[in-house]
Amino acid sequence: MEQKTKINAEDGKQELVITREFDLPLELLFKAHVEPDIIEQWMGTKVLKLENKKHGSYQFETTDPKGNKHGFNGTIHEFVPNQKITRTFEMENTPFGVQLEFLEFERLTDDTSKINIHTIFKSVALRDQILKLPFAQGINMAHNRIQNIVSKLK
Amino acid sequence: MNLRRDVFQAIADPTRRAILLLVASQSMSAGAIASNFDTARPTVSKHLQILTECELLKQEQSGREIYYLINAKKMKEVADFIEPFRKMWDDRFNKLETIMKKYSRQSR
Numbered sequence: 009m010e011q012k013t014k015i016n017a018e019d020g021k022q023e024l025v026i027t028r029e030f031d032l033p034l035e036l037l038f039k040a041h042v043e044p045d046i047i048e049q050w051m052g053t054k055v056l057k058l059e060n061k062k063h064g065s066y067q068f069e070t071t072d073p074k075g076n077k078h079g080f081n082g083t084i085h086e087f088v089p090n091q092k093i094t095r096t097f098e099m100e101n102t103p104f105g106v107q108l109e110f111l112e113f114e115r116l117t118d119d120t121s122k123i124n125i126h127t128i129f130k131s132v133a134l135r136d137q138i139l140k141l142p143f144a145q146g147i148n149m150a151h152n153r154i155q156n157i158v159s160k161l162k
Numbered sequence: 163m164n165l166r167r168d169v170f171q172a173i174a175d176p177t178r179r180a181i182l183l184l185v186a187s188q189s190m191s192a193g194a195i196a197s198n199f200d201t202a203r204p205t206v207s208k209h210l211q212i213l214t215e216c217e218l219l220k221q222e223q224s225g226r227e228i229y230y231l232i233n234a235k236k237m238k239e240v241a242d243f244i245e246p247f248r249k250m251w252d253d254r255f256n257k258l259e260t261i262m263k264k265y266s267r268q269s270r
Contacts, residue, residue, distance in 0.1 A: 013252035015244055028255045046265070050258040053171040123255075142246035148163075 017139060022132045026125040034115040037123060038090045051094065052161065053080070061087050066095070082106075090115075097127075105130045106139055165251040169236070177201060178209050182232060184219060189222060189231035 044055035056067040068080040079100035086094035110126040129135035196206040215218040
């Protein structure tokens with residue numbers, strides 16, 4: 009199976025790197041991270057506020073299948089079009105605390121590009137907990153895709 | 163969830179990872195495993211106990227010796243714990259790619 013999206017989470021480190029190459033020009037990849045209506049489509053979240061500038065901030069909100077709303081927010085520290093976004097990220101009303109994200113956008117060819125998301129957590133334990141969230145949700149939801157993944161391995 | 167957290171704690175230790183690698187190729191007695199490490203025998207025993215409690219290792223009696231072998235099923239679970247997280251991002255990025263391809267066709 010081809011793995012387009014790669015996760016690098018070394019043992020004992022409070023950081024995480026997500027990389028992915030796209031069949032998209034750099035400008036379109038970057039645009040997908042700054043246009044609220046586009047973010048809403050691929051992130052599956054509502055964009056309540058998004059100020060794409062240094063000292064700007066953002067607020068997202070998702071609604072889970074039970075109808076509960078979950079808020080996310082952060083502050084933008086660096087904003088360089090088609091190059092990088094440095095921002096904080098926090099899940100509201102959770103014990104996970106704030107994390108620091110470095111998003112780097114890179115042109116590979118005229119039609120391909122790459123994103124590198126380097127995330128730093130407050131502690132190794134918190135990183136591991138957050139990494140396990142989709143895994144835990146998979147266990148809680150009877151018909152979640154984790155079961156498909158597991159059944160494929162059998 | 164407690165049991166799962168234990169599994170990840172178990173593999174966070176370098177000696178325990180080395181034990182798993184060692185036993186992965188063939189089942190071994192506690193003595194044979196310990197002989198591969200400079201660590202004191204009781205320390206190795208403790209590691210074996212933790213790995214067994216987490217079900218990463220299975221014990222098999224053979225004559226007077228207890229042999230340790232790897233529990234492949236459990237190992238698979240551990241290897242995959244990051245997979246749902248990766249898959250979540252992969253799904254998002256696949257969507258992003260599809261949306262932007264459509265977007266670029268519309269804007270031309």
